[in-house]
Amino acid sequence: MFDDTIVAISTALGEGAISIVRLSGPDSIEIANKLFKGKDLMDVKSHTIHYGHIYEPETDSILDEVMLTVLKSPRTYTKEDIIEINCHGGIYITNKVLELTLTMGARLAEPGEFTKRAFLNGRIDLAQAESVMDLINAKTEESLTVAMKGVDGRVSKLVTHLREQVLQVIANIEVNIDYPEYDDAIEMSNELLKPLINNVILELNRILEVAKTGKIIREGIKTAIIGRPNVGKSSLLNKLMREERAIVTEIAGTTRDVIEGFINIGGIALKLVDTAGIRETEDLVEAIGVERSKQAISEAELVLLVLNNSEPLTEEDRLLLDLTKDKQRIILINKSDLESKIDKSKLNNFIETSMVEDIGIEDIEEKVKQLFDLGEIKTKDMTYISNTRHIAKLRIARESLENASRAIEMEVPVDMVEVDVKEAWIALGEILGKEVGDSLLDELFSKFCLGK
Numbered sequence: 001m002f003d004d005t006i007v008a009i010s011t012a013l014g015e016g017a018i019s020i021v022r023l024s025g026p027d028s029i030e031i032a033n034k035l036f037k038g039k040d041l042m043d044v045k046s047h048t049i050h051y052g053h054i055y056e057p058e059t060d061s062i063l064d065e066v067m068l069t070v071l072k073s074p075r076t077y078t079k080e081d082i083i084e085i086n087c088h089g090g091i092y093i094t095n096k097v098l099e100l101t102l103t104m105g106a107r108l109a110e111p112g113e114f115t116k117r118a119f120l121n122g123r124i125d126l127a128q129a130e131s132v133m134d135l136i137n138a139k140t141e142e143s144l145t146v147a148m149k150g151v152d153g154r155v156s157k158l159v160t161h162l163r164e165q166v167l168q169v170i171a172n173i174e175v176n177i178d179y180p181e182y183d184d185a186i187e188m189s190n191e192l193l194k195p196l197i198n199n200v201i202l203e204l205n206r207i208l209e210v211a212k213t214g215k216i217i218r219e220g221i222k223t224a225i226i227g228r229p230n231v232g233k234s235s236l237l238n239k240l241m242r243e244e245r246a247i248v249t250e251i252a253g254t255t256r257d258v259i260e261g262f263i264n265i266g267g268i269a270l271k272l273v274d275t276a277g278i279r280e281t282e283d284l285v286e287a288i289g290v291e292r293s294k295q296a297i298s299e300a301e302l303v304l305l306v307l308n309n310s311e312p313l314t315e316e317d318r319l320l321l322d323l324t325k326d327k328q329r330i331i332l333i334n335k336s337d338l339e340s341k342i343d344k345s346k347l348n349n350f351i352e353t354s355m356v357e358d359i360g361i362e363d364i365e366e367k368v369k370q371l372f373d374l375g376e377i378k379t380k381d382m383t384y385i386s387n388t389r390h391i392a393k394l395r396i397a398r399e400s401l402e403n404a405s406r407a408i409e410m411e412v413p414v415d416m417v418e419v420d421v422k423e424a425w426i427a428l429g430e431i432l433g434k435e436v437g438d439s440l441l442d443e444l445f446s447k448f449c450l451g452k
């Protein structure tokens with residue numbers, strides 16, 4: 001447990017009806033008691049809420065009328081004593097209450113520090129803590145469901161189960177090393193260890209297969225809208241978003257900065273990025289835009305490549321077709337309402353669209369579902385493994401076990417096999433936050449919002 005008391009505004013800062021200033025640590029109740037009048041907080045039971053006023057000690061004047069919750073260790077979010085002051089929303093009052101707790105000895109919390117304490121104090125494991133962040137960031141119903149399962153400990157249970165199986169392998173190897181006379185060592189390895197290890201590998205294969213979908217649900221699909229100037233990229237963004245998000249004009253080179261927005265296709269968030277049109281240019285500002293488009297292509301998981309039906313294919317179109325040929329991409333022949341001058345025989349697998357006559361938008365959405373297999377997205381099953389860090393660790397575990405399995409086949413001494421199996425054990429443990437270093441923890445938790 002920590003000996004300092006942290007504080008933060010746990011609600012979004014802005015004009016709201018109520019905002020919460022939350023304290024956690026050994027002095028929470030004492031600090032609050034110095035500012036609160038209505039009841040002696042040192043005397044109240046845990047998990048009770050109290051009506052009263054926050055006073056400014058210097059002037060002895062009322063700052064705010066509040067409801068204040070007392071939550072005593074250990075049955076709390078951080079396992080520490082927690083005070084939640086429900087203030088009238090509004091930036092001035094809330095900040096003022098926060099300031100007063102600081103003058104009384106609390107320290108401003110770092111982003112994610114409450115959740116970090118929940119982890120370090122042993123209430124949740126790292127996978128659960130990471131899911132809390134996913135919960136906050138969720139943009140679709142499906143990603144919310146996945147995150148909630150993580151908070152609930154489903155990832156942790158699955159990984160714990162895998163670790164138990166790996167531990168059983170290690171235990172068997174240890175017996176084998178300690179009592180080699182019990183059995184013929186090699187025979188023992190082959191007959192006992194191999195099926196044990198292979199079972200875990202099979203399970204990991206299954207999990208990693210479904211995790212692809214989980215990752216898409218969690219993170220969405222980074223989608224870049226690419227094309228020459230004036231082909232209708234921004235018009236497409238607006239149509240997909242059903243909102244006038246980007247400026248559309250007949251002037252080529254209208255979009256200069258990257259414009260982003262989210263849409264929901266079949267429960268999956270598509271993170272759309274509208275870019276400057278790509279063409280060779282002398283204009284410095286636009287040249288920067290072109291660089292960004294190329295960057296957008298390389299970062300994208302899906303490219304919507306827009307061509308203009310009313311003009312023949314140009315050098316730039318061909319360049320873009322080439323730059324995106326190894327990507328998941330959808331080719332759109334836009335302005336299909338105008339007379340066609342494009343040579344369609346040179347292209348295959350395209351969708352004809354018109355942004356002015358509203359043609360082809362549903363076809364694009366269907367195509368996305370088809371490309372990413374989203375027709376049957378179900379959040380039951382195993383899709384709750386979705387976090388890139390977790391997936392990477394599961395892969396390491398699988399690889400280590402495959403090495404172990406091969407080593408057994410080659411009749412390598414069991415203590416050598418054990419090295420590989422232990423690597424799998426460690427990788428799985430890292431998912432839960434066992435044996436992870438301070439710097440990784442700092443990085444993970446700093447991505448949280450303030451007050452979480």
Ligand SMILES: Nc1nc2c(c(=O)[nH]1)N(C=O)[C@@H](CNc1ccc(C(=O)N[C@@H](CCC(=O)O)C(=O)O)cc1)CN2
Nearest residue numbers: 010020022069071074075076077078079084123132452
């Ligand atoms: N006012 C308020 N609302 C909130 C939170 C909060 O901290 N304060 N939460 C913050 O994220 C979420 C709720 N999550 C929570 C998760 C665990 C515990 C907790 O006290 N767990 C203890 C005791 C459980 C029990 O009493 O059965 C435990 O697990 O040991 C509290 C809140 C959302 N709403």
Ligand SMILES: Nc1nc2c(ncn2[C@@H]2O[C@H](COP(=O)(O)OP(=O)(O)OP(=O)(O)O)[C@@H](O)[C@H]2O)c(=O)[nH]1
Nearest residue numbers: 229230231232233234235253254255277335354355
């Ligand atoms: N006829 C017709 N005009 C379109 C269509 N889509 C877009 N336009 C028009 O084409 C012009 C350019 O559209 P934008 O959406 O700004 O094109 P852009 O690709 O974003 O252009 P830059 O940002 O300048 O590269 C505008 O005048 C649009 O109204 C379409 O399907 N048919």
Ligand SMILES: [K+]
Nearest residue numbers: 230249251254
């Ligand atoms: K334009």
Ligand SMILES: [Mg+2]
Nearest residue numbers: 233234254255
């Ligand atoms: Mg544009």
